[in-house]
Amino acid sequence: MLISVKNLTKVYKTYQRGSSFKETVKSLFVRKPLYVHALKGISFGIEKGELVGFLGPNGAGKSTTLKILTGILYPSGGTVDVMGYIPWQDRKKYVAKIGAVFGQKSQLLWDIPPIDAFYLNKAIYVIPDREFQRIMAHMVELLDLKDVIRKPTRQLSLGERMKCEFVMAMLHQPEIVFLDEPTIGLDVIAKDKIREFILEMNKKGVTFILTTHDLSDIEHLARRVIVVNHGEIVFDDTITTLRRHWGEKKIIAVSTVYPLPDLTRPGVTVTKRISDYQAELELDLAVYELNKFIALVNKSSTIRDLSVQEPPIEETIKVLYKT
Amino acid sequence: MKNNIRIYLVGAKTALASRMAYRGDFFMSMLIMLLVEMAAPVITILIYQNGATFPGWNMYEALLIQGVFLLGKGIAYPFFFGIVWNTIERVQNGTFDLLLIKPKSVLFMAIVTGFDAEDLGKLVGGVTLFTLALSRLPAPEPGAWLQFMVLFTITLMVMFGYGLVLAGLGIVWIGNFRVYEIFESITSFGLYPTAIFSKSLQTIITLVIPVAILGSVPATVLLGRPSPGTLGAVGVSLLFLLFSLGFWRWMLKKYTSVGG
Known part of the structure; x- marks a missing residue:
């Protein structure tokens, strides 16, 4: 286990602050402590080469998990072992073997x-000249940064800057x-270029831990x-399991030659009735089989067009967030 | 050690390049730094030219004390005192985390990334005033130079200690750049000969808060009239350095990052 x-x-430990002027003045002298339980005893393991x-x-x-794993924060309890290191105790030795990209915190220098x-990272990580040139050339090619790395950072687009952040981190x-x-x-x-790069590096054995809001x-x-x-x-x-987590559902879009009947029944939910000939539905395969549904619609209205799609992952995630 | 020097030089080079990207602003900032730091010596000259004095000290002796004080700041501010603004700013905007993911001590990384090129103006001012005052005074004995070098090294160590305390405060006292003003107010006593103050104040700035060591104590050995309590000032300075290192580590442990 890596x-x-x-x-x-x-x-x-944070402090409660009031919103009104009176409370703000009061908080200058008396502050009520507030204890935020950011992590409540989480456990997991990650193998080498996982993404x-x-x-x-x-x-x-x-982010708290990530900061503890990168040695930035001390936890309040529990154990963490990464490559045999305790991140916050063996920080200097440990961070030499990891990289980090924070989408909202740049390691680049704005005006140069x-x-x-x-080159600053080269000195910090004591990377030999030849190796540095080789790795940099490889990453510059992979990320298409040839004409970018010599321009002042402030002149680069957000995408170009982010690609450079990856070079810095790796x-x-x-x-x-x-x-x-x-x-x-x-x-x-x-996004596509960066994802390609991550997958390429992952193929070479680099383990990636990713936090994101972008599904x-x-x-x-x-x-x-x-x-x-x-x-x-x-x-x-x-x-795949995440998609199936809340039942085997499919999103169906159907258009027909003759008007559609009322399709609502156990396992079928009409989400959008566009016209008498066109509708979108959610089909729960555990309750109503797909071939039976197609036969039903074709018999009653003659199918002109039909598409079957996976439900958007956002819906599943929303349900998870609400638990 | 060799590698750390190399990292420091690369850091200083990038900071200089970064600052020089805006040439006009860079030279203006340096000039302003120089002028601001020259305010106290100019006032001293005006005082003496109007017939008033610091009792027992001629103008060049008083200027030498101020020259030593400015020289200390001139070395400290660009080369290592940047840990203060660097820490306060990074803690405030969340980029302090980036220092913690480097395989070096956080303090070292704060120094490397805090090189403050525009404060080189202070160094120019310090060297100029020190040289000018010394050229108008009898040449010090080699022994006095040796003592001065030792004491001035301690001056720089005390400046480093102040930097650690202020930067440490910046970790828990988020975004508070007022610490500079506190520091400037406390240390401004170091601009003048200790002997002009009352006995109780002399004791405080020599043996309680190391302020006299920033100017008066090393300068007076060059003048051949060492300040009373020099040895005590050295002891207090070393204790202060130890305290400041401990304080920095304690504050660092309290670091809680920012949400993200």
């Missing part, structure tokens, strides 16, 4: 080209890379999903 987390807890997605609403505990920041060839919302705010093309990141990248909510793990399995 990463082993057992009964991890984290309690933050795991952490999902959860804001404040669920994803990314290549200068790469120049020292880490075994594990933690990604905290790496595609936030990016356009489709930049398409999870769908494109992660084979395993851990859903965190209110500081607890509410789901930990493959994305």
